[in-house]
Amino acid sequence: MFFLFNSNKMFFIFILFFSTLISISSNSWLGCWIGLEINLLSFIPLISKSNNLLNSEAALKYFLTQSIASINFLFSIILMMIFFKNFEINFIFSILINSSLLMKMGSVPFHFWFPNIMEGLSWLNCLILMTWQKISPMIILSYYMNNKFIMMISMINVIIGSIGGFNQMSLRKLLAFSSINNLGWLLMSLMISENLWMIYMIMYSLLIFTSCFMFYLFNIFYLNQLFNMNINFIIKISFMINFLSLGGLPPFIGFFPKWIIINFLLNFKLFIICFLFIMMSLIMLFLYIRIIYSSFMFFNFKMKWYFNFINNKIIIIISMFNFVSLMGMILSTMFFF
Numbered sequence: 001m002f003f004l005f006n007s008n009k010m011f012f013i014f015i016l017f018f019s020t021l022i023s024i025s026s027n028s029w030l031g032c033w034i035g036l037e038i039n040l041l042s043f044i045p046l047i048s049k050s051n052n053l054l055n056s057e058a059a060l061k062y063f064l065t066q067s068i069a070s071i072n073f074l075f076s077i078i079l080m081m082i083f084f085k086n087f088e089i090n091f092i093f094s095i096l097i098n099s100s101l102l103m104k105m106g107s108v109p110f111h112f113w114f115p116n117i118m119e120g121l122s123w124l125n126c127l128i129l130m131t132w133q134k135i136s137p138m139i140i141l142s143y144y145m146n147n148k149f150i151m152m153i154s155m156i157n158v159i160i161g162s163i164g165g166f167n168q169m170s171l172r173k174l175l176a177f178s179s180i181n182n183l184g185w186l187l188m189s190l191m192i193s194e195n196l197w198m199i200y201m202i203m204y205s206l207l208i209f210t211s212c213f214m215f216y217l218f219n220i221f222y223l224n225q226l227f228n229m230n231i232n233f234i235i236k237i238s239f240m241i242n243f244l245s246l247g248g249l250p251p252f253i254g255f256f257p258k259w260i261i262i263n264f265l266l267n268f269k270l271f272i273i274c275f276l277f278i279m280m281s282l283i284m285l286f287l288y289i290r291i292i293y294s295s296f297m298f299f300n301f302k303m304k305w306y307f308n309f310i311n312n313k314i315i316i317i318i319s320m321f322n323f324v325s326l327m328g329m330i331l332s333t334m335f336f337f
Contacts, residue, residue, distance in 0.1 A: 008045070015042040016132070023136040029077045032140050033070065036104065039136060040066045047125055058120030065103065065113040072100035094146040098153075104137040106176075107183050108156045115164070118176040123216035126172055130179045131205040134186070138197070142190055150187055155276060157184030162283035169223045171215060174287065175208070178246065181284050185261060185277070192264045200257035203328075207246045207254055210321045214239065217314065226294035238318045240292045245325040247285035253328030 019042055023035025040063070048059035076096040084090060099110070106114035106129075118126055141150075161181025168174045182204055190197040214235065220226060245252035250259075258281065265274040 012042045012045050016046070016128070020132065020136045024139045029080075032136075033074050033077065036073070036136060036140075037070055039133070040070065043128070043133065046128070047121060054120035055122075058117045061113055061120075062117050065110075065117075069100045069103035069110075072103070073097065076100060089144070089146075091146065094144060095149055097144055098141060098146055098149055101137040101141045102153060105134045105183065106180065107153060107187070108160045108180065109153075111157075111160065111180050114180065115173045115176040118172045119170060121172070123212045126175065127209060127212040130175065130208050131201075134183070135201070138186065138190055141187075142194060142197075145191070147191060150191060151273070154184040154187035154191075155273060157181065157187065158277055158280040162280040162287070165284070165287040171221055171223060171291070174223075174291070175211065178284060178287070179208075181280065184280075185258060188265075188277070189257065189261055192261065196257065196260055196264075199260075203253055203257055204246075206321070206324070207242060210238075210242045210318070210325075211246065214242070214318065223291065223294055226291065234315055235318060236296050238322050239295050241322045241325050243288035243292055244285070247288045248281050249285060251326075251329045253325045256329055 016039060019035050019038035021035075022038065023032045026032045026035060044059050044063055047055055047062060049055040076093060079096075080090075080093050084093075102108075103110035118129065121129065158181055161177050161179070161184060164180065165174050165177040168177065186197060186200055186204070189200045215221070218225075241252065245254035248255045248258040258277075262274055262278065265271075265277070
């Protein structure tokens with residue numbers, strides 16, 4: 001569907017998934033580092049294509065940034081082993097280890113590589129980079145976390161993610177800044193509870209999958225391509241529901257994990273942080289509404305030679321995701337409470 005099922009790509013995708021499992025199930029820091037390295041080396045062949053310069057450039061940039069982060073991670077671990085035999089929490093070393101992992105997942109202040117690399121990738125690779133590639137660094141981060149530092153980083157993530165999306169005409173860059181914004185929420189959920197982080201990650205992955213799937217289907221990469229999108233009305237409604245859910249608008253499913261995080265922040269009396277998170281979510285909603293408006297409100301004449309290649313099966317699949325997004329909030333509240 002997303003890519004040609006040749007043996008090479010299937011092999012590298014298999015290794016990509018298993019390298020994450022290696023790093024999160026390892027009982028030593030060196031094992032975590034090896035898992036991260038295998039993950040990096042299996043993702044690069046998936047990105048690079050010999051006939052596409054943008055992909056090759058993205059692969060090279062990704063390799064350089066990730067290898068720098070890996071070197072920092074290994075260096076911090078070795079220093080910790082030299083100075084502290086039992087790995088007690090030390091402020092400086094915890095910031096060193098946390099920073100290298102933040103660089104791996106494309107977080108602020110090491111986020112500059114993330115939108116540039118996203119711009120040179122196909123939609124499948126964008127999906128992997130925004131979801132799967134964040135799992136192992138975040139789980140390793142939860143083992144050795146400096147709470148004050150991560151709280152500050154998550155706040156900056158939310159701000160940069162929402163402001164950086166302005167004036168972006170490329171949908172891949174827009175989704176990259178959306179991913180940086182959601183990373184702030186993910187880091188906050190990781191500080192609260194690993195179960196909450198898992199719920200957020202699953203829901204975010206589901207919504208991003210739907211977005212990338214629809215953009216791949218219509219071969220859309222830029223905002224102005226949405227102006228003349230003569231497609232099925234149900235799919236336009238799907239765009240709207242999916243992006244409003246991704247922005248965290250109630251009563252869609254995307255609001256549910258954000259609601260839990262807001263509840264926890266209010267319980268811990270972190271009112272300013274809570275206010276900041278909600279305000280930045282509103283800015284993100286504005287950016288998503290720009291995408292919806294482009295595809296929804298503009299009317300175009302349908303040309304005689306327009307060929308409708310969307311079959312009913314695809315519409316049913318997309319409608320199922322929409323049903324989950326619409327009814328998920330009601331079902332989840334019934335299930336959890």
